[in-house]
Amino acid sequence: MTDWIEVADRGDILRITFDDLLKYHGRHSIGGVAHGLKMLQRAFSALSPDRPPRRGTFTVFTAFPGPGARDAIEMVTRAVTAGRYTVDTGFEAPSVPEAPSGRYFFRIGHEGRTIDLGAKPGLVRQEFIDILRQKAAIGLDEAEEARLVELKQEMAGRLVAMPAEDVYEVLALS
Numbered sequence: 001m002t003d004w005i006e007v008a009d010r011g012d013i014l015r016i017t018f019d020d021l022l023k024y025h026g027r028h029s030i031g032g033v034a035h036g037l038k039m040l041q042r043a044f045s046a047l048s049p050d051r052p053p054r055r056g057t058f059t060v061f062t063a064f065p066g067p068g069a070r071d072a073i074e075m076v077t078r079a080v081t082a083g084r085y086t087v088d089t090g091f092e093a094p095s096v097p098e099a100p101s102g103r104y105f106f107r108i109g110h111e112g113r114t115i116d117l118g119a120k121p122g123l124v125r126q127e128f129i130d131i132l133r134q135k136a137a138i139g140l141d142e143a144e145e146a147r148l149v150e151l152k153q154e155m156a157g158r159l160v161a162m163p164a165e166d167v168y169e170v171l172a173l174s
Contacts (some may be wrong), residue, residue: 032068100132
């Protein structure tokens with residue numbers, strides 16, 4: 001298990017750590033940053049198992065609109081800036097766990113290959129999903145907001161400590 005990922009960029013190999021991702025995104029959606037890191041680690045191990053993949057060659061389709069995951073993906077792949085990042089929260093992926101909005105589903109394309117990934121069931125606590133949905137619908141009081149911060153921190157710490165293959169499963173690879 002690692003808290004970093006490597007990507008090739010114009011002849012250099014960049015090692016981007018979880019802390020680097022947090023410097024880019026901040027701590028607001030720290031759980032989503034952890035999801036982004038683990039999902040990319042899983043994708044990279046399948047799409048480019050022998051070397052870090054080339055940075056500017058990714059396409060990303062996801063049913064998960066979380067800003068933490070988006071920023072992790074952007075920092076590592078630059079897909080958002082390049083216009084190769086698409087979110088569709090209505091995408092049907094019933095075998096993939098629900099997120100507070102959408103699902104934890106990602107399709108990553110790289111140099112002619114594609115991988116579909118879904119978060120493994122049970123990793124995102126129902127309390128986390130419920131409280132975020134409540135926040136979107138009617139808001140949170142101070143105690144509920146503090147609990148949400150705790151849940152985000154707990155999820156991030158737990159996911160970052162896990163091997164990527166224990167967080168994201170390969171649904172399809174072509």
